[in-house]
Each structure stands twice: as structure tokens, then as C-alpha cells.
Amino acid sequence: MGHVEQNLNRVRQKIKASADKAGRNIDDITLVAVTKNVAIADIEAAVASGVTTLGENRVQEFMKKIDQLQNPPVRWHMIGTLQSNKVKYIYDKVELIHSLDRLSLAKEIQKYARYLGRPISCLVEVNVAQEESKEGLQIDEVPAFLKQLTELEGLTVQGLMTMAPYTENPEEVRWVFRKLRELSLELAELKLEGVAMRELSMGMSNDLEVAVEEGATLVRVGTAIFGGN
Template sequence: MKENLSTIRHRINEIAEKQNRKSDDITLIAVTKTIDIDRINEAISLGVTNIGENKVQEIQEKYENIQGQPKLHMIGHLQSNKVKYIIDKVGLIHSLDRMSLAKEIQKRASENDVIAEVLIQVNVAEEESKFGLKVKDVAPFIESILEFENIKIKGLMTIAPYSENPEDIRFVFKELKSLFEEIKERNYKNVDMKYLSMGMTNDYEIALEEGANMIRVGTGIFGKRVY
């Protein structure tokens, strides 16, 4: 794990340097889906400060035993009826993609007196198997939830199609970056286009080259998952 983290950090530094970016401005999220608490805590001891979970149940099960104070990210599809279980536990929800979920996040955040920070999930490649808004629907969706006082939109997220050759999916990251800049220029109130969450173990280097400043890496850190 130590070696894996070192390799990823080295690649982040290399790519950032080439682009005159600061590597400190790039957030590495360790995706801990199916990973046991001891290995999560080992990763934290090795300097991991951001943890990403795909399932609400795993957040609930692990939350009390996570050492240190890493920022928790809900990166998987979020069912509206489960928002109440994580609203006070996660620092960033990556998967807001529909009005019913926005209403539930607003309701639960208001009840808990918190501001829920969220990313809008975009299905750039329009894969039927994936969640997320179509590119053309993102701005209208953002405009429809601007009045939700307990929701703060912090950026965009996408999951690219899997490809043996990551070059084949570069267009996905390019398109999301373009949308990110377009929305930033609109200066919506309650919207802070800070995070562009894209890139996973297989394609994070291409995503970084196209402007990602938040990557979600699981297998690349922890090795193959055991289900």
C-alpha cells in the first residue's frame, strides 16, 4: 500500500508540474469499498486524508472506527431514503443527479443545521448503465436548485466508461472540464465550482491531464478487491 500510494503521488506531482499546477491542489480520494477498517486506518497512517465510500451501509458500519479525521466522501449512487443516515457524516456528496434527491438532501441538511456540499454527477458518455445528468441538462438542473439554502454546489463529477485504452475516453474528461468552466463563468449564487472529480485507477492520469483536481482511486491503492 505504501508503494502504491507513493507511485500515485509521484504521477500526480509529475502531471501537475507539466501543467504548472500545484500538486497540493489535487485531492486524492482513497476508495474504500469492501476494504476493512484496519487497512483503511493503515492508509490514513500513510497520509491519506480523504476516504470515498460507494455505499451508505459501509459508511455507517465503518464511521465510528475510522481513526484520525479524514474527510468522508459519498461517491456512489445515493438513494433518497438513505440521505438521513449520512448527512452529518460526509463532507462531500459526489452523486447529486436528480430533483428528488436534492429535495431530500435539503430537508435533512436543514433538520441537522448543516450545509451539504455536493457535486453534480454528469453522465457525459450517456451510458445507460450509469447514473448522472446529460451534459445539456446540468445548467438547468443547477438553476432549479439554487434556492435550496442548505445545499452548496461545489463542482462536477463523472465516471468514464471503462476502456482498455484510456485514450479512448479522453473526450469524456475534456467535455466535463469544458462544462465546468462554462458553469463557473455563469457565477451562480450558492455555486462554487471548486472540484472537478473525475478519474479512477484505470484512467486518473488522463483525467488529470484534462483538468481533474479530485481523483478517486481504490484498486490502485489497496489492490484487487475481494468480494
């Protein structure tokens, strides 16, 4: 058994244990294997071990990988900051964009959705912890932003995404994930056109267990899968 398969088993066990602890159904949680700086051979090993969803941070790296992977049975998510001028490269190749955080990007996504003939699914990125180094909207900006999006055709909001500050003790950032979940419930009550709160993309290698306990439906894990033993 290779290191990727071993690591995947450990990650899946953590997700299952956290879901059980929170009384959640494991089928409601999708593991997004983050492929940033990961070799094609390791990505293929993950896919061979049952990974069905891959997440990439950079458009240029994504374009190289999608060409090199030999028709893998996977779905791709764009999880990193997305520049408006890069939408044209990925709009027809990804299932979900995790990092919608400004109206100019939404309008660009709408433009390319016309070529597809269907809406493009997105998550709104929220900077819950208000870190200056992170992208995303402030919590109090989200309702107004979503109302602006309802005036656009060509994209649907499936939920929210956040990144918690890195910490050795994940309990210190539990509040970040809880706050995002609470926000999603408040936004769902608005019943906005084209806006659903189905997904919460939160939790990474160091804090995925706490995120799952707080309601994550998409966990973005790279190092814990691909970083070796």
C-alpha cells in the first residue's frame, strides 16, 4: 500500500469519526483532494483509491493537470482565488467554484455561462476570521452581495466557503466554522432566487475534524493526503 492510500485511509477515518460524533451521515460529506503542487502520479494514486473530487488552487496548474490526467472519473473544483480574466479557461471544466467574492467576478462567470447554456455553480467565500492575508467577504457584507447576485443570470450559489486561521489546536478555530454554519442558516431564511445553502466548504488538513463536527459538507485536504507519511 502506497503512502497516498495509507494517508487517505487515515483521513477518511477522521472524517467518519467526526461525523459519527456529530450524529451526521458520512454520505453528506465530500472529501476534496487538493492537488496544489502534487505530482500527477500521486493524484492518480488518489483517484485509484476512490477519490472522486479534486480541488486546484491555480488555473495554470489546473490546465496542465487536466491535460495530463488520462480521463479520470473525477470532478474538479476551483478552490483558490480566481482572477476574472482566468474564468475563460476553467468555466466549462469545473463543477464548482469555491471562491466567488466580488461582483466583477460574478459578471465574468455569467458571461461564460451563456456559452454553456446553463448556470455555473459557485460558493461565496467569507473571511469569517477577518484575516488581512485572506480573500473573501466580511460576514455583514454577504446578504447584500447575494441580493446583487440574484440580478444576474448564469450562476447559482450553492453555499459558502471559508478558511480558518492556521493553528496547532483546531479547537481555537471551531468558532469560525460554527459562525459560517450559522450564517448559512440565516441566509437560507432569505429564500433568495438562485441561492441555496446546500454546501459548506470548510476544514483542511489540520482542522478537518472540527469542521466536520460543525457541519462541513466539503473538506479540502491536501497535505494530509499527499504529504507523505
